[in-house]
Amino acid sequence: MSAVTPFQTARALAAGYAPRVLQPRGWVLAALVLAPVGLVLAISAVAAMQGHSLSPGVTLTVFHTILAKATLPIMALIAASAGIREDLEQRTLPLLLTRPAAVWAMPLGKGLPWFAWGAIWLTAASLGLQILGGDPGLLMGRIGALVGAWWGELAFVALFGLVFKRGTLWAALWLFGWENLVAVFPPLLQRLTFTHYIESLAGSRGHSVSATELLAQAQVSTDPWLALAILFLAGLGLWLACGWKLHSTPVGLAGVEAEG
Amino acid sequence: MIKLERASLRYGAVLGLSPTSFELPEGGGIVGLLGPNGAGKSTLLQLLSGLLPPSGGSVEVFGQAPYRNPAVLAQIGLVPEGDRLPVGLKGRGWLRMMGRLSGLDGAPLEAAMAKALDTVGMAERADLPFPRMSMGKRQRMRLAQALMHAPKLLILDEPFNGLDPEARLTLMALLRELADGGTRVLVSSHILSEVAQLTDRILLLFRGRLLAEGGISEIRQLLDRHPVELRLSGEARALARWAVEQPELVALALEESAAVLSIRNPRDFLPRLQKEAAKGGLPLTGLDPLDLNLEAVFQYLTKDHA
Numbered sequence: 001m002s003a004v005t006p007f008q009t010a011r012a013l014a015a016g017y018a019p020r021v022l023q024p025r026g027w028v029l030a031a032l033v034l035a036p037v038g039l040v041l042a043i044s045a046v047a048a049m050q051g052h053s054l055s056p057g058v059t060l061t062v063f064h065t066i067l068a069k070a071t072l073p074i075m076a077l078i079a080a081s082a083g084i085r086e087d088l089e090q091r092t093l094p095l096l097l098t099r100p101a102a103v104w105a106m107p108l109g110k111g112l113p114w115f116a117w118g119a120i121w122l123t124a125a126s127l128g129l130q131i132l133g134g135d136p137g138l139l140m141g142r143i144g145a146l147v148g149a150w151w152g153e154l155a156f157v158a159l160f161g162l163v164f165k166r167g168t169l170w171a172a173l174w175l176f177g178w179e180n181l182v183a184v185f186p187p188l189l190q191r192l193t194f195t196h197y198i199e200s201l202a203g204s205r206g207h208s209v210s211a212t213e214l215l216a217q218a219q220v221s222t223d224p225w226l227a228l229a230i231l232f233l234a235g236l237g238l239w240l241a242c243g244w245k246l247h248s249t250p251v252g253l254a255g256v257e258a259e260g
Numbered sequence: 261m262i263k264l265e266r267a268s269l270r271y272g273a274v275l276g277l278s279p280t281s282f283e284l285p286e287g288g289g290i291v292g293l294l295g296p297n298g299a300g301k302s303t304l305l306q307l308l309s310g311l312l313p314p315s316g317g318s319v320e321v322f323g324q325a326p327y328r329n330p331a332v333l334a335q336i337g338l339v340p341e342g343d344r345l346p347v348g349l350k351g352r353g354w355l356r357m358m359g360r361l362s363g364l365d366g367a368p369l370e371a372a373m374a375k376a377l378d379t380v381g382m383a384e385r386a387d388l389p390f391p392r393m394s395m396g397k398r399q400r401m402r403l404a405q406a407l408m409h410a411p412k413l414l415i416l417d418e419p420f421n422g423l424d425p426e427a428r429l430t431l432m433a434l435l436r437e438l439a440d441g442g443t444r445v446l447v448s449s450h451i452l453s454e455v456a457q458l459t460d461r462i463l464l465l466f467r468g469r470l471l472a473e474g475g476i477s478e479i480r481q482l483l484d485r486h487p488v489e490l491r492l493s494g495e496a497r498a499l500a501r502w503a504v505e506q507p508e509l510v511a512l513a514l515e516e517s518a519a520v521l522s523i524r525n526p527r528d529f530l531p532r533l534q535k536e537a538a539k540g541g542l543p544l545t546g547l548d549p550l551d552l553n554l555e556a557v558f559q560y561l562t563k564d565h566a
Binding site: 003004008009011012013015016017019020023086087090091092094095096097098099100101103247250251252253254 | 302303305306309310311312313327328330331333334336338340341342344345346347348349350353354356357358360361362363365402405417
């Protein structure tokens with residue numbers, strides 16, 4: 001019997017853990033994405049019945065304020081804790097580590113079902129925004145922005161979960177703290193946020209910067225294709241970093257490291 | 261097959277295993293790893309199964325260092341201690357995944373899975389989610405995952421913990437069968453009688469040190485040299501009069517209605533005591549062993565060896 005390739009390792013874990021997404025945690029993820037869009041669609045339908053219409057800006061608000069800034073990080077925090085971190089906490093990791101498989105491909109393999117499941121619902125939510133009156137020319141950009149950022153943020157939280165004891169907490173602080181400072185960041189730091197690439201792909205947040213935000217910096221933009229490539233490569237790099245961390249850390253039966 | 265040369269392991273400042281050397285040759289058979297809780301059994305098994313690298317010395321399994329070494333891991337099956345299985349998965353799906361992680365796929369994977377399930381007697385119940393299986397059945401599933409890739413070395417860490425007597429006997433029979441089939445089985449336990457039912461080859465660990473290596477009779481002889489304390493309840497003076505005539509007696513203390521004896525070779529002494537009491541020659545109303553636990557015996561052996 002020969003060693004298992006990284007591709008075989010990732011495929012085996014993805015297929016093995018795929019049923020997990022159809023369990024309550026998976027449906028919570030789906031609800032997190034669909035609930036805000038569904039709610040606004042329902043309000044829009046009621047308003048239409050009464051002869052009113054919602055502001056065209058509501059699509060932008062739902063996308064930028066709810067889906068990109070709140071839903072995506074919450075999804076990443078929920079899904080990543082069911083990733084390889086779960087095996088570490090539940091001490092089932094030794095069962096995987098004693099296989100002749102590529103250890104560094106394991107975090108990616110366990111994250112793939114969650115990524116695919118989230119991507120389906122994020123695409124559905126983007127299509128729902130079209131019904132609300134989203135710009136058809138930006139549909140692909142919105143889907144790319146949400147799915148690309150989901151790929152990156154999921155890997156980001158997974159890495160924090162492997163590197164730090166309270167990794168989920170630190171990742172939450174980053175996603176809800178650092179990301180929200182994008183309006184006051186200089187150009188270089190703007191490029192170190194997921195928000196920058198989401199906006200480069202799906203349209204500007206410029207309209208939302210009000211006069212009260214005295215520290216607001218000039219918004220910089222990145223070419224959409226380049227932004228998508230950066231999100232994909234950043235996510236891939238983060239998954240590989242997860243794999244490197246797992247590969248280089250001795251993990252025993254008690255889930256603690258020995259001084260190797 | 262297994263070779264340790266002054267292999268040691270530290271958990272930070274704590275020494276999990278002192279420099280230890282021993283060799284196990286190729287071939288089947290069962291080896292028992294015996295020691296009280298905290299003796300270093302799991303640490304040794306983690307070194308052998310490639311979970312942890314040694315802090316010092318060297319560990320070789322099948323001629324190579326096992327840590328993160330697929331060539332070695334492909335020949336090892338591990339059943340870790342504890343009732344741990346991934347949440348939210350069903351038995352068969354999990355086994356399929358574990359088989360794929362061992363390089364099996366397609367028809368060979370399905371055949372290996374069927375064989376492993378059949379071996380552990382879970383072919384009919386493998387589609388249940390883990391929480392709906394009894395502890396014994398979950399243990400069988402863990403064993404099945406370790407057997408799927410037909411390992412030459414099977415490592416089991418305290419496999420009998422929490423099992424009912426019937427499941428225990430079934431597992432023992434299964435391990436004997438595997439060993440007879442050419443698999444080298446390494447079983448850890450803190451219960452001597454458990455290991456004694458399985459094998460006559462024992463490694464004795466205590467406080468991170470390999471105390472002794474040998475057959476079960478040699479280990480038993482070592483244990484028999486340890487004086488055991490017994491409290492005999494009844495008419496203390498009459499009991500004491502009988503006890504002082506016994507060659508195994510080391511020390512005697514009288515209490516109000518009991519005699520506390522310190523004796524060697526309890527396996528010779530106790531049947532004689534039982535026979536005498538049955539004849540009605542002893543005013544005995546109760547018998548309490550005070551320190552018949554493995555920890556006490558190991559502490560004695562450590563002092564003895566020092």
